[in-house]
Amino acid sequence: MKITKKRHLEIAIENIPKFESYNIKLEQYSTPSNIAADLVWNAYSLGDIDDKSIIDLGCGTGILTFSSLLINAKLALGIDIDSKAINITKRTVKEMNISNSTFFNKDIYEIVDDDFNNINTDFDTAITNPPFGSQSRSKKGADRIFMKSAFKLANVVYSFHMGETHDFVMNFYEKLGGEITHRFKYKFPLFNTYEFHTQEAKSIDVIVFRTIKLH
Numbered sequence: 001m002k003i004t005k006k007r008h009l010e011i012a013i014e015n016i017p018k019f020e021s022y023n024i025k026l027e028q029y030s031t032p033s034n035i036a037a038d039l040v041w042n043a044y045s046l047g048d049i050d051d052k053s054i055i056d057l058g059c060g061t062g063i064l065t066f067s068s069l070l071i072n073a074k075l076a077l078g079i080d081i082d083s084k085a086i087n088i089t090k091r092t093v094k095e096m097n098i099s100n101s102t103f104f105n106k107d108i109y110e111i112v113d114d115d116f117n118n119i120n121t122d123f124d125t126a127i128t129n130p131p132f133g134s135q136s137r138s139k140k141g142a143d144r145i146f147m148k149s150a151f152k153l154a155n156v157v158y159s160f161h162m163g164e165t166h167d168f169v170m171n172f173y174e175k176l177g178g179e180i181t182h183r184f185k186y187k188f189p190l191f192n193t194y195e196f197h198t199q200e201a202k203s204i205d206v207i208v209f210r211t212i213k214l215h
Contacts, residue, residue, distance in 0.1 A: 002072070003070055003071050006037055006038065006041040007037075009037045009040070009041060009067060009070060009071060010033050010034055010036075010037035010038075012070055013033045013036060013037060013063055013066060013067050013070070014033045016033075016061060016062065016063050016066055016092060017061055017088050017091075017092065018030040018061060029188075029190055030060070030061070030063070031060070031063050031064065031129060032188075032189060033063065035186050035188065036063045036064055036067050037067060038184070038186075039064070039127075039158065039184060039186075039208050040064060040067040040068055040071065040127075041071070042182075042184055043068075043125065043127075043158055043210070044071050046182070046210070048124065048125045048156050048158075048210075049068050049071055049072065049073050049125065050071065050072045050073070051072060051073075051074050052073055052074055052124035052125050053073070053074050053075050053076075053077075053122070053123045053124050053125070054068045054069075054073045054075070054076040054077070054123065054124070054125050054126075054127065055076070055077045055078075055079070055123040055125075055126045055127070055150070055153055055154060056068075056076065056077070056078040056079070056126075056127045056128070057079055057108060057126060057127070057128040057130070057146050057149055057150055058079070058080055058081075058108070058128055058129055058130055058131075058146060059078030059079060059080045059085075059089065059103065060080055060082070060085050060129070061085050061088045061089055061092070062078050062085075062088070062089040062092060062103065064127050064129065065078040065089070065101065065103075065127075066092065066096065066098070066101075068125075068127070069098055069100065069101060073100075074100065075100040075101065075102075076100065076101045076102075077101070077102045077103070077104070077123075078101070078102070078103045078104070079103070079104045079106050079108065080103075080104075080105065080106075081105070081106065081107045081108070082105075083105045086103050086104070086105040089103045090103060108145055108146060108149055109145060122153075122154075123153050123154040123155075124154060124155060124156065125154055125155075125156045125157075125158070126149075126150035126151075126153055126154035126156070126157045126158070126159075127150075127157075127158045127159075128146045128147070128149075128150045128157070128158070128159045128160070129159075129160040130142055130143040130145075130146035130147070130159065130160070130161075131143060143159075143161065143165075144172065146159070147159055147169075147172060147173070147176075148176065151173070151176050151178060151211070151213070155212065155213050156210065156211070156212050156213075157173075157178070157209075157210070157211045157212075158208055158209070158210055158211075159208065159209050159211070160188075160206055160207075160208050161206065161207055161208075161209065162204060162205065162206060162207075163185070163204075163205030163206060163207050164205070166207060169207075169209055170209075173209070173211045177213060177214050177215050178211040178212060178213055178214060179211065179212055179214050180209050180210065180211050181210050181211070181212055182209070182210035183207050183208070183209055183210075184207065184208040184210075185205065185206070185207050185208075186205075186206045186207075186208070187203040187204075187205065187206075188203060188204050188205075188206040189202070189203050190202055190203070190204060
């Protein structure tokens with residue numbers, strides 16, 4: 001059955017499995033189904049999903065990848081360094097009987113210059129939810145390699161960032177030869193997933209930037 005409403009998409013992805021355990025070094029958090037559905041539906045409305053090839057960098061358990069496929073992406077490729085997360089996506093592929101998806105267990109630092117050159121598909125749209133850099137244990141500047149890689153692989157990029165980094169992100173994409181056309185703002189809940197968390201949940205301001213290549 002074709003999904004024709006955003007709410008139907010949100011319902012369809014609510015039960016996509018989350019991380020079995022969270023790795024603080026990778027700064028892992030699950031993207032809530034309402035945010036995933038809203039972002040992908042906005043991308044669909046802008047012509048960036050329907051019959052398009054999608055790459056999801058740092059795909060986690062695949063909620064953004066599967067959201068794209070459920071509203072008629074032509075194909076989707078997800079990449080994540082966490083082998084446990086990739087195993088979850090592969091189980092979900094079987095459960096959902098999806099044939100036009102591929103998931104790789106790779107470190108983006110290792111494949112940016114090698115494996116990407118061996119991917120024959122030119123992607124229409126890249127989606128990436130990189131580490132925000134809000135934890136001292138996460139790798140500094142990790143978001144930049146995700147942004148560069150996404151911009152290299154696709155003509156349109158949707159990337160998640162902390163709201164306070166707005167000016168940095170805008171300048172970074174401009175230096176890459178891109179133009180930010182849209183900004184989608186969310187209150188992103190960070191639930192008590194790590195032992196050092198002392199409160200049940202808090203929300204941070206997140207902006208998803210839509211960026212296009214100018215040349």
